[in-house]
Amino acid sequence: MSAEPRNRQQTLALRKQLIGSSCKLFFPEDPVKIIQAKGQYIYDENGNQYLDCINNVAHVGHCHPEVIKAAHQQNLLLNTNSRYLHDNLVDYAQRLSKTLPEKLCTFYFLNSGSEANDLALRLARQYTKHKDVIVIDHAYHGHLTSLIDISPYKFRNLDGQKEWVHVAPLPDTYRGLYRENHKDPATAYANEVKKIIDKAHQESRKFAALIVESLPSVAGQIIPPSGYFQKAAEHIHKAGGVFIADEIQVGFGRIGKHFWAFQLQGEDFIPDIVTMGKPIGNGHPVACVATTKEIAEAFSATGVEYFNTFGGNPVSCAIGLAVLDIIEKEELQTHALHVGSFFMELLKHQKAKHPLIGDIRGIGLFIGVDLVQDQEKRSPATKEAEYITTRFKEEFIILSTDGPGRNVLKFKPPLCFNTKDAELVVGKLDMILTELEKRKT
Amino acid sequence: MSAEPRNRQQTLALRKQLIGSSCKLFFPEDPVKIIQAKGQYIYDENGNQYLDCINNVAHVGHCHPEVIKAAHQQNLLLNTNSRYLHDNLVDYAQRLSKTLPEKLCTFYFLNSGSEANDLALRLARQYTKHKDVIVIDHAYHGHLTSLIDISPYKFRNLDGQKEWVHVAPLPDTYRGLYRENHKDPATAYANEVKKIIDKAHQESRKFAALIVESLPSVAGQIIPPSGYFQKAAEHIHKAGGVFIADEIQVGFGRIGKHFWAFQLQGEDFIPDIVTMGKPIGNGHPVACVATTKEIAEAFSATGVEYFNTFGGNPVSCAIGLAVLDIIEKEELQTHALHVGSFFMELLKHQKAKHPLIGDIRGIGLFIGVDLVQDQEKRSPATKEAEYITTRFKEEFIILSTDGPGRNVLKFKPPLCFNTKDAELVVGKLDMILTELEKRKT
Numbered sequence: 001m002s003a004e005p006r007n008r009q010q011t012l013a014l015r016k017q018l019i020g021s022s023c024k025l026f027f028p029e030d031p032v033k034i035i036q037a038k039g040q041y042i043y044d045e046n047g048n049q050y051l052d053c054i055n056n057v058a059h060v061g062h063c064h065p066e067v068i069k070a071a072h073q074q075n076l077l078l079n080t081n082s083r084y085l086h087d088n089l090v091d092y093a094q095r096l097s098k099t100l101p102e103k104l105c106t107f108y109f110l111n112s113g114s115e116a117n118d119l120a121l122r123l124a125r126q127y128t129k130h131k132d133v134i135v136i137d138h139a140y141h142g143h144l145t146s147l148i149d150i151s152p153y154k155f156r157n158l159d160g161q162k163e164w165v166h167v168a169p170l171p172d173t174y175r176g177l178y179r180e181n182h183k184d185p186a187t188a189y190a191n192e193v194k195k196i197i198d199k200a201h202q203e204s205r206k207f208a209a210l211i212v213e214s215l216p217s218v219a220g221q222i223i224p225p226s227g228y229f230q231k232a233a234e235h236i237h238k239a240g241g242v243f244i245a246d247e248i249q250v251g252f253g254r255i256g257k258h259f260w261a262f263q264l265q266g267e268d269f270i271p272d273i274v275t276m277g278k279p280i281g282n283g284h285p286v287a288c289v290a291t292t293k294e295i296a297e298a299f300s301a302t303g304v305e306y307f308n309t310f311g312g313n314p315v316s317c318a319i320g321l322a323v324l325d326i327i328e329k330e331e332l333q334t335h336a337l338h339v340g341s342f343f344m345e346l347l348k349h350q351k352a353k354h355p356l357i358g359d360i361r362g363i364g365l366f367i368g369v370d371l372v373q374d375q376e377k378r379s380p381a382t383k384e385a386e387y388i389t390t391r392f393k394e395e396f397i398i399l400s401t402d403g404p405g406r407n408v409l410k411f412k413p414p415l416c417f418n419t420k421d422a423e424l425v426v427g428k429l430d431m432i433l434t435e436l437e438k439r440k441t
Numbered sequence: 442m443s444a445e446p447r448n449r450q451q452t453l454a455l456r457k458q459l460i461g462s463s464c465k466l467f468f469p470e471d472p473v474k475i476i477q478a479k480g481q482y483i484y485d486e487n488g489n490q491y492l493d494c495i496n497n498v499a500h501v502g503h504c505h506p507e508v509i510k511a512a513h514q515q516n517l518l519l520n521t522n523s524r525y526l527h528d529n530l531v532d533y534a535q536r537l538s539k540t541l542p543e544k545l546c547t548f549y550f551l552n553s554g555s556e557a558n559d560l561a562l563r564l565a566r567q568y569t570k571h572k573d574v575i576v577i578d579h580a581y582h583g584h585l586t587s588l589i590d591i592s593p594y595k596f597r598n599l600d601g602q603k604e605w606v607h608v609a610p611l612p613d614t615y616r617g618l619y620r621e622n623h624k625d626p627a628t629a630y631a632n633e634v635k636k637i638i639d640k641a642h643q644e645s646r647k648f649a650a651l652i653v654e655s656l657p658s659v660a661g662q663i664i665p666p667s668g669y670f671q672k673a674a675e676h677i678h679k680a681g682g683v684f685i686a687d688e689i690q691v692g693f694g695r696i697g698k699h700f701w702a703f704q705l706q707g708e709d710f711i712p713d714i715v716t717m718g719k720p721i722g723n724g725h726p727v728a729c730v731a732t733t734k735e736i737a738e739a740f741s742a743t744g745v746e747y748f749n750t751f752g753g754n755p756v757s758c759a760i761g762l763a764v765l766d767i768i769e770k771e772e773l774q775t776h777a778l779h780v781g782s783f784f785m786e787l788l789k790h791q792k793a794k795h796p797l798i799g800d801i802r803g804i805g806l807f808i809g810v811d812l813v814q815d816q817e818k819r820s821p822a823t824k825e826a827e828y829i830t831t832r833f834k835e836e837f838i839i840l841s842t843d844g845p846g847r848n849v850l851k852f853k854p855p856l857c858f859n860t861k862d863a864e865l866v867v868g869k870l871d872m873i874l875t876e877l878e879k880r881k882t
Contacts, residue, residue, distance in 0.1 A: 015526060037521060068513070076504060085452045112749070118585045143560075291461075306461065
């Protein structure tokens with residue numbers, strides 16, 4: 001648009017002038033200008049290649065040619081709303097239904113994970129005729145008013161907790177209430193949900209839903225103990241509420257073992273509502289809510305139309321279908337399992353070597369390295385984590401931190417991330433941790 | 442995807458099976474399957490061409506080659522989130538800022554008009570530290586929980602009116618409280634806003650915002666009297682609230698005379714927040730909020746990040762820029778003014794001829810034909826309007842109705858709609874109205 005390409009400082013100056021400063025940059029002290037990407041690599045304006053360890057939106061790889069082709073071919077033909085019949089919409093719903101338990105057979109298409117979680121809440125409330133929601137501590141479910149209300153990660157710094165929101169403890173067996181030495185953390189954490197319900201019932205409150213990220217992400221790359229969802233679901237069902245599994249960060253084969261992260265809990269677990277976003281369209285704004293016939297029917301019984309201007313348009317659905325095709329054709333789910341296991345093995349060797357590493361947890365290409373100041377106390381090594389991500393950037397590797405202590409290095413790369421990338425990352429991690437340890441002594 | 446293309450009945454059957462029934466089809470008794478589109482025309486699976494009189498999302502014409510090219514070129518390069526610097530984001534904000542009053546100089550990018558209105562409410566509340574909102578009767582501001590709360594069109598059929606929502610009368614000078622014979626309807630309608638404020642102040646309530654569609658659409662293609670916004674803004678400002686102009690349906694040159702519909706009120710009127718959606722990306726999920734430095738700063742003063750996964754990505758911005766380029770290059774704003782005036786002239790002749798037509802109102806390519814059972818009582822001719830849209834469909838012209846009485850034929854075609862299209866539509870309208878009148882006698 002401009003006659004000459006702007007340099008990074010000029011772009012930054014304009015951004016400061018024109019874009020709301022609530023929209024944060026990575027590495028705000030020294031942000032990166034990215035102009036190109038391919039697979040698991042992104043490139044700055046000087047041609048420097050960075051390994052992208054965190055973009056779970058570019059699920060099948062940045063700029064995947066098959067996704068781009070699908071978008072372009074459909075753009076040439078038609079892009080309109082879903083008030084007309086179109087095969088892409090039904091093809092896409094049918095394909096998604098094959099990945100899910102049979103009960104989850106009704107679909108709504110939208111533009112973002114936030115829109116999906118908002119609709120999930122509306123569905124739950126219309127079906128149950130109740131209002132209250134149980135959320136997991138440190139959860140993040142989106143940027144909309146209704147979702148900030150149910151995101152402890154956000155509301156603690158904004159308007160505070162609404163009376164209809166109840167926060168259950170994070171089922172974190174490393175730093176949480178019940179840890180790896182507890183004989184049955186799944187039941188213990190589920191009982192915490194029951195306690196909340198019992199207490200609220202005494203105050204005559206009624207529950208619409210328990211909403212849980214299938215693998216809590218912002219909370220610090222947490223893997224809930226297996227069986228927790230079943231038991232928590234039993235409690236919320238008895239209270240007349242539904243179980244919403246938020247798969248926005250972790251769905252679509254990332255965890256390797258299964259297509260959906262809630263399936264880690266066991267075959268006997270089926271959520272009432274599943275929300276999808278981020279990776280679903282490899283960067284194109286798409287999202288989806290899957291639910292049961294009963295919940296969908298209760299929602300339509302009001303007679304009020306649900307219309308989403310862009311949701312379910314032929315282009316979005318073509319892109320969604322292409323992403324599913326690629327996951328299958330390139331066997332990315334198996335690949336994620338294989339590379340993830342290899343990566344975890346390498347990281348475990350590092351844990352033995354570096355006292356800063358308190359915990360390594362992960363499944364497939366969802367991995368967290370929990371840094372601690374003290375192995376006993378497990379106190380978050382926040383500053384060290386920040387130093388490490390900055391050093392990684394100097395080594396042309398992009399990663400970031402999660403967790404309330406911002407001390408968990410998170411790895412959620414595009415699924416084409418390979419064993420060589422893992423080796424590179426772990427080699428650099430070893431180097432940087434060694435540097436840090438030297439500085440300390 | 443399927444081996445053989447499905448016929449319309451098969452697609453319909455699958456849709457009924459898989460898609461939430463709250464998602465309605467046009468012409469539910471006999472829906473249309475659309476597989477292709479170009480300019481102002483859409484095509485069904487049998488190659489039938491329909492003239493599209495209502496899709497204001499396909500703003501510069503369905504499948505505009507320049508939009509498709511911009512999307513494809515950027516898709517080949519990079520599509521990632523706005524936590525990295527990118528020129529498309531700042532170029533786009535800069536271009537939009539040139540269309541707006543200088544004061545509206547801070548931008549947020551999102552994926553849908555609904556996301557934009559939700560953010561507008563968050564901005565207003567954070568800035569004012571107040572909660573209450575005044576909305577206009579019959580307004581529709583989006584499908585999210587927070588927006589159903591402020592959309593009388595929806596909340597009357599759902600959860601009812603929240604205590605923090607106040608409904609001001611629709612400034613409709615044809616069927617509203619103050620009509621064409623009133624000496625100063627702008628002041629009279631603005632005084633209604635003041636009455637609401639005064640009453641609520643007695644109950645110690647405090648106002649965050651007055652939100653108004655610059656031209657109320659679902660409410661029946663309404664053109665508020667000039668000067669109403671200034672006076673209403675004065676009242677809301679005195680109460681400590683802000684004025685949000687919702688341009689989602691009508692922005693980007695549709696009205697011909699100006700680029701933004703709020704500019705119809707006069708040069709002295711400047712909203713505090715403007716929300717944009719639908720036409721902004723010609724069908725691609727994009728949206729925008731423009732606001733003042735002061736409001737943006739109050740929002741970021743909380744320290745809480747605003748992150749929108751897909752919002753402001755390089756592809757969305759490239760598409761948004763292409764749409765602005767096309768509006769300029771093809772002089773679509775002037776075209777809308779010219780064709781709209783021509784269309785209005787033709788329609789006025791019909792009014793003289795057909796007693797079913799109670800009112801013709803419009804500006805540029807935003808036009809409403811208000812059908813009445815009785816010229817005196819102005820009672821909505823709901824059934825007749827439904828019959829007319831069904832008959833139009835048989836004549837391969839797609840239009841629909843708006844207004845609480847669903848009796849206002851609405852015209853919001855892609856801006857490439859031309860005088861020949863207008864002649865065709867008015868000829869058919871004459872024919873169908875004549876049919877109807879014959880049947881009545």
